[in-house]
Amino acid sequence: MTPEDQEERQPLLGPPGSSIPRGRGVFVAAFAAALGPLSFGFALGYSSPAIPSLRRTAPPALRLDDASASWFGAIVTLGAAAGGLLGGWLVDRAGRKFSLLFCTVPFVAGFEVITSAQDVWMLLGGRFLTGLACGIASLVAPVYISEIAYPAIRGLLGSCVQLMVVTGILLAYLAGLFLEWRWLAVLGCVPPTLMLLLMCCMPETPRFLLTQHKHQEAMAALQFLWGSEQGWQEPPAGDEQQGFHLAQLRQPGVYKPFLIGVSLMAFQQLSGINAVMFYAETIFEKAKFKDSNLASVIVGVIQVLLTAVAALIMDRAGRRLLLVLSGMIMVLSASTFGAYFKLAQGGPNNSSHMDFFSMPISLEHLGTSAGLAWLAVGSMCIFIAGFALGWGPIPWLLMSEIFPLHVKGVATGVCVLTNWLMAFLVTKEFSSLMELLRPYGAFWLASAFCCFSILFTVFCVPETKGKTLEQITAQFEGR
Structure with missing residues (x-):
């Protein structure tokens, strides 16, 4: 293959004259990870249409008074605080990819508990589980995306985390115009399920793989994400296994x-x-x-x-x-x-x-x-x-x-x-x-x-x- 053919197959990224080739894999992987923030946004926005629906159509055992409605909205933040701590522990030990896969479990489980709720405590428990998933996703998704992106697009892809959050909130608002609270919770299971399917096919971040001394896998991940190893700067040797003290x-x-x-x-x-x-x-x-x-x-x-x-x-x-x-x-x-x-x-x-x-x-x-x-x-x-x-x-x-x-x-x-x-x-x-x-x-x-x-x-x-x-x-x- 001639140099001209290589240049045609791997167009340049960033500004003209850059020697870093563009790989489409980084955008696919970023989208898969950003489904976590989309799920996170839907869980945050869920309470706005769900609370009036619960007060209007729920059976007596599930009717929310002012106090329980307040906790129904706020308990997500407590679950997310706990999820932030859990995510911080997981992301360094299990990896960025596995942490994103793991957060789909409390997302789906939380919405399923809400869907099958028989009393207010089940509603609050389901909301806490979705909050736990929100905390993990809000930590791991930005880390994953920042570590797979090259500098010229890291701001664009990193900002898509918040874009997907507000899109998820808007999706919950729009769906709430047509769906009552149980079906709205069923819809909440869709984004994390899709993320689970897509993330299974995505690589771990090259930086984390290097901390595990998996150099060959790191280069393979880089080839998938960027299309080449050119422009890659390895982390300084020795830092990756220090841990925090x-x-x-x-x-x-x-x-x-x-x-x-x-x-x-x-x-x-x-x-x-x-x-x-x-x-x-x-x-x-x-x-x-x-x-x-x-x-x-x-x-x-x-x-x-x-x-x-x-x-x-x-x-x-x-x-x-x-x-x-x-x-x-x-x-x-x-x-x-x-x-x-x-x-x-x-x-x-x-x-x-x-x-x-x-x-x-x-x-x-x-x-x-x-x-x-x-x-x-x-x-x-x-x-x-x-x-x-x-x-x-x-x-x-x-x-x-x-x-x-x-x-x-x-x-x-x-x-x-x-x-x-x-x-x-x-x-x-x-x-x-x-x-x-x-x-x-x-x-x-x-x-x-x-x-x-x-x-x-x-x-x-x-x-x-x-x-x-x-x-x-x-x-x-x-x-």
Whole structure:
């Protein structure tokens, strides 16, 4: 075969002049892994249409009161926190591929328990199992994709993790328009089953195979994923079998990315995204939307479109620029959202201000006009769009990029645990915060956290665009 024939069979990847050939296998493997985040998104979105359906059509033993409905939505985050710890342990010992295969079991089992539920405890148990699977998938899928992707497309493929999450949420919203809760749970078994079938045919990541001293299998995986071994940079010898020890936290190559990863996850949840989503349906109702389910679909469409935009421009604009732009949009829109509550209250001397202390807070107390409600609709939609552009996908992407190979399992496990515990605390305690600060104060506080997230990005977060994982590690280590 002539050199010209080889070039025709293996077109170049990345910019013109690059010597790295393109292999289609990396896109197939990334899609198979991203079915985990799709399942994860469907499990998160399931509660929104399922709770009204359970209250409307379920037998008496399964009817949800306010307290059980709250736990039905929130227990997923506790299961996911546990799944983050389990995933961090699995990903280093059993491998990235096996961990993704393993998470399909609690996904399918959880939805089957919900489908066959005879009482509320079975419903909660099924939700906890799906949450456990969510925690594993949210950790392992970004790690798998980042380790199989070459630098020119790692941002695109890594952002597809969050894109599949919001697509799964939107799928649950859309299916909830037509299916009652049992059939909706049956549908939830489809994405993880498809992932199980596809991942069986995909390779383990070359980096993990090298840690197991399987050099020949690593090169075969690389041939499948990239179409060639050209452009591959092997991890430094000796690091892969060290394992994690607390003494390593003294090393800048470990503690710097560790602090950045945990802080990014905390700032993501402190931005107030869950609080905004909590009020979405009520805000749309005040703006004279008759169908609150349709409002949820609109929110889902906004998330999918803007996350897709972020994925497309990630490897051109860079991570830092999108984080700063996203944070600025969220600061302005959260401030406006707080102003809406302040205006709706009618001033500090309004005698009805004590209504804000009757929790859970309802916008029905505010007596707002449709015009003022549209201010809330606009600021809410802009906030969600800003979040989807940067602070939605990028913390998960950076988590998969910045940690050295020998501590990746433990470090990503702590990051995922931080994210899900913060999600649980913010969701469960936001009403108490609104009691203390009143609604406008709570959202202005979220705006302040968004300001801090911008400053943190500017001064602490490195740019990883176009760099190999080894170059990122070397940058933290000062090499």
